[in-house]
Amino acid sequence: MGVPVRKVAMTATGLTTRVRHKGTYKTLLDGVSLSLESNSLVAVVGPSGSGKSTLLRALTGYQPADEGEVLCGGRNLYEHFAELRRRIGLVPQDDILHTQLTVRTALRYAARLRFPRDTSQAERDRRVEEVLDELGLAHRADNRVTALSGGQRKRVSVALELLTKPSLLFLDEPTSGLDPGLDRQVMQMLRDLADDGRTVVVSTHSVANLGLCDRLLVLAPGGRAAYFGPPGEALAFFGRTHWADVFEDFDRHPEREAEPEPVVARRDVPTLAAPAVSVMQRPPAPQRWGSQLLTLVRRNCSVIAADRGHVWLMVALPVLLGVLSMAVPAQYGFLPASQAGVDLAACAPNFNADAQCVLLVLAIGACLTGTANSVRELVQERVIYQRERATGLSRSAYVVSKIVVLGAITAVQGLVVAGIGLWGRRLPGHGLVISSSVAELVAVVVVLAVTSMMLGLIISALVRTAEKTMPLLVLATLVQVMCSGAVFPLFNQAGLAQLSWLSPSRWAVAAQAATIDLSRIGPPAEAGRPGLVDPLWTHTAAQWGLDVGVLVALGVAGVAVVTVLLRRHEPVVMRRR
Structure with missing residues (x-):
């Protein structure tokens, strides 16, 4: 024989x-x-x-x-x-899967992303069950991956790769x-x-x-x-x-x-036969961009919801920051200081010195909330992204899915921070663009939080290890505070003024200052030069629109930066796609 x-x-x-x-x-x-x-x-x-x-x-x-x-x-x-x-x-x-999910859920999401677009859900689910049985994981299918032993977790990673029946x-x-x-x-x-x-x-x-x-x-x-x-x-x-x-x-x-x-x-030792040259076959049609986006959004929501401690932290953080904002004393709110009974010709006018402090604290809350939400998001699942990218995942669908989920969460958190921080304050009767000044102020805080979330994604795409994100979170928040224009005047300092334009907080504080006419009701930038005011704080609808427009543009630019930075961590053969 x-x-x-x-x-x-x-x-x-x-x-x-x-x-x-x-x-x-x-x-x-x-x-x-x-x-x-x-x-x-x-x-x-x-x-x-x-x-x-x-x-x-x-x-x-x-x-x-x-x-x-x-x-x-x-x-x-x-x-x-x-x-x-x-x-x-x-x-x-x-690990090349999200350990917060159960074994079956993680494999089902992977199957949705990897299988051809003409594969039915029943076929995907059947293949998931086949792989679970093949690797002896059926009795652990409803356990979270984090609850498995080291050997079982490695089996789950292998199961993920066996879904598409690779020969190698x-x-x-x-x-x-x-x-x-x-x-x-x-x-x-x-x-x-x-x-x-x-x-x-x-x-x-x-x-x-x-x-x-x-x-x-x-x-x-x-x-x-x-x-x-x-x-x-x-x-x-x-x-x-x-x-x-x-x-x-x-x-x-x-x-x-x-x-x-x-x-x-x-x-x-068997004799080796030469490899057969197979006929070029058209690869199966990958999932459509919209289908990938929907699957990624659903998976992101499932991962977040599975970590209850993280969910409670996301709920508590904006509430605490809002309460801290509300604790800042502001006798006159965002209105001019009362000058009743004062001879304006005999003494200097009074100024509302507290309004600027309230705007600063609101900006800090928005910046910290937004950046903290996303600063670890990309780096902690980089290995997962690299493997999914090699199997046909769209880079843009991945980025947009993060923006959709984290943006929605951050917007709600920004709404909470601003809502609590402005509660009971005396506010102008009308906004510059929006009829309600409250809505105008809240909208700016929300946009600042979302733009700061994009800054967090940039940091997460830039670093190579998750340990580096926390120091950079502190640094990014501190830089935004110093560049806000509410700590000390920036507009009259050449070089530093232009550099501060890259900070989202600079434009957000400016937009809110324009809404409440802070240049008029607040103290002057220099005591001896009352006419010296920040041009970005001008109380006009056009200036408010410019401030908010630049803030939005910074967020959009952040999307492009994140997409470019993600390319560095992809398999070389996928970087041109």
């Missing part, structure tokens, strides 16, 4: 990747070549920094190699990524942080997935369960392939009895040239 012939699921030839580091180029992968057989489990091991994750990104198209090619079904993966991406599943080290599944360090028992469970799960007809490639630091694999790739420092063959013969090839000795040799002699795949005589 002859040895069964296995087809090659993927072939990589001469993969080389370099990055610029401190003025020189550092090689991460150095001419790596390998063939991945169908229905096999392949492990990639090596010391830290040997290029395991870089290799997986090159094989999946996330980060194409600088040199070499990857063929999948006879086609170049980098050139035909849009058609081939459905064949490839990638499970990164971090790549996992980056799936056993990292797991105890030996869970390590073996995960590796056995991958063995079962390979036996069911998939090609599974796993990078790992653990060498305890390599015997479950069909092939083993060992990477040496510098990204060189030191060994590619049966795992049972690897130690003998290196002349060692323990893997610790092999890795220690790598550390001691990093400059030693790596050997190609060893020539070993094994009767059970």
Whole structure:
């Protein structure tokens, strides 16, 4: 009886990747070549920094190699990524789903985003249940992901990738942080997935369960392939009895040239058949932009609602800030100070010095509320976005979904802050543009809160870790306070005045100051020059419209900035789409 012939699921030839580091180029992968057989489990091991994750990104198209090619079904993966991406599943080290949701809910949202537009809901739900059964998660389907063990959470991440039935599944360090028992469970799960007809490639630091694999790739420092063959013969090839000795040799002699795949005589090693060149097929129609937007909005709402502590914080924060605003004493509200019984010719007029303080506190409340809502939103789900982007998610639909949900929440919070802060105050009888001065003042606070929310999204898209967002939240709020024009005059300071135009609070305070005619009822900017007033505070409808118009324009510009910044964190093959 002859040895069964296995087809090659993927072939990589001469993969080389370099990055610029401190003025020189550092090689991460150095001419790596390998063939991945169908229905096999392949492990990639090596010391830290040997290029395991870089290799997986090159094989999946996330980060194409600088040199070499990857063929999948006879086609170049980098050139035909849009058609081939459905064949490839990638499970990164971090979770690729929202842990606040239940397992079934998270998978259903993923199915709505990933399945072709002509797939019915019944078909999607049926596939979700099939994957849950296949991975032994049916009894945990209604549990939140956060309530699962490390091994079970990794199963859920794998389940997410199996929804679209990929023929190639790549996992980056799936056993990292797991105890030996869970390590073996995960590796056995991958063995079962390979036996069911998939090609599974796993990078790992653990060498305890390599015997479950069909092939083993060992990477040496510098990204060189030191060994590619049966795992049972690897130690003998290196002349060692323990893997610790092999890795220690790598550390001691990093400059030693790596050997190609060893020539070993094994009767059970199958002969590899050449990959069949498949006919170019049109990829299934992706979900429409509107459908993606609706799914993302619903998922965002579900994620927020699932975290009750966060919901209570969002309710309490604007109330507390509004109460603090209301606590600011303002005897005359937003009206001129009473001058009854005063001889205006004999003494200086009285001014309403408290109105400016109230406007400042309202601005602080709006800025802090809006920015706090969004400053962690993008960075905390970056890995999820990267994976969904690679599967066809629209960048603009993702951004708009965040704006819709967070904008609605922030607008309500701004309404609460302004409503409480203005409660019982003496206000002008009419606004400049809106008949009610109360509505005009509240509208400006709401717009400022939403624009500050966009500032928070910019910060979240800019930073690389969530830990950096809190210091930047404090800094952004402080900058907006100082640039508001309510702490000290800005209009008469060249350079600083123009720089403050980039701050949303500058225009929001100016619009409110225009509504109540603060230049007239408040104290002058300089005691000796009563005629020196802030031009952005002019009590006219045109000036109010300009102030609010610039404030809105800053928010719109923020949308463009967030969209551009998100592109930096996407797979390279998706950045042009």
